[in-house]
Amino acid sequence: GNSVTQMEGPVTLSEEAFLTINCTYTxxxxxxxxxxxxxxxxxxxxxxxxxxxxxxxxxxxxxxxYRKETTSFHLEKGxxxxxxxxxxxxxxxxxxxxxxxxxxxxGTTLTVKP
Amino acid sequence: DAGVIQSPRHEVxxxxxxxxLRCKPISGxxxxxxxxxxxxxxxxxxxxxxxxxxxxDSGMPEDRFSAKMPNASFSTLKIQxxxxxxxxxxxxxxxxxxxTDSGxxxxxxxxxxxxxx
Numbered sequence: 629g630n631s632v633t634q635m636e637g638p639v640t641l642s643e644e645a646f647l648t649i650n651c652t653y654t655x656x657x658x659x660x661x662x663x664x665x666x667x668x669x670x671x672x673x674x675x676x677x678x679x680x681x682x683x684x685x686x687x688x689x690x691x692x693x694y695r696k697e698t699t700s701f702h703l704e705k706g707x708x709x710x711x712x713x714x715x716x717x718x719x720x721x722x723x724x725x726x727x728x729x730x731x732x733x734x735g736t737t738l739t740v741k742p
Numbered sequence: 743d744a745g746v747i748q749s750p751r752h753e754v755x756x757x758x759x760x761x762x763l764r765c766k767p768i769s770g771x772x773x774x775x776x777x778x779x780x781x782x783x784x785x786x787x788x789x790x791x792x793x794x795x796x797x798x799d800s801g802m803p804e805d806r807f808s809a810k811m812p813n814a815s816f817s818t819l820k821i822q823x824x825x826x827x828x829x830x831x832x833x834x835x836x837x838x839x840x841x842t843d844s845g846x847x848x849x850x851x852x853x854x855x856x857x858x859x
Contacts, residue, residue, distance in 0.1 A: 670852060671746075671835075671850030671853050672850045673849075674849075721846070729787065729790060734784050735785065
């Protein structure tokens with residue numbers, strides 16, 4: 629079956645530090661890959677996505693590249709802000725019978741200190 | 743644009759009582775999901791519907807849980823009787839899914855925060 633493995637948290641960084649949150653996946657075929665973000669007291673919302681190999685998703689200074697050879701979709705940001713403090717979820721969505729059933733990682737909590 | 747709308751946002755109920763959570767998906771979306779989130783178990787998919795039909799309910803924890811989607815614009819998740827271990831945040835989400843496209847985003851509601859005492 630499909631699975632997503634994220635870097636365990638929590639992650640604590642100082643403002644303006646570089647961020648990497650690792651994500652690797654297992655899936656049959658060629659899934660689409662997503663990063664969702666959950667701010668305190670809110671639901672998850674899409675941060676970025678990539679639908680095919682070598683695609684780069686980007687949004688709000690965050691980037692992730694779909695690496696088929698390493699089955700990875702690591703999230704990066706060059707300079708984090710306090711407002712980036714949230715929980716980040718890596719997810720995949722596959723074709724076929726399970727097209728509607730996205731698989732989520734366990735989430736990584738990021739805290740950015742001023 | 744209106745997002746996924748859930749009610750109630752917060753509910754505190756006594757053990758043994760019936761709880762009904764409600765959801766209005768984004769207009770035009772044909773898939774609807776119910777998730778549960780707790781500190782211990784993280785985010786769990788309970789059930790999902792496609793075109794109002796339940797496709798996979800393998801995540802529904804017990805017979806005390808039931809979900810319905812009588813039409814494209816409304817769904818309920820019911821817990822009867824409720825127990826303290828059901829305390830969690832319950833998210834409804836929707837998407838415009840098709841079997842030929844895996845790149846569709848799931849849109850989450852703000853969640854219903856349930857406490858069973």
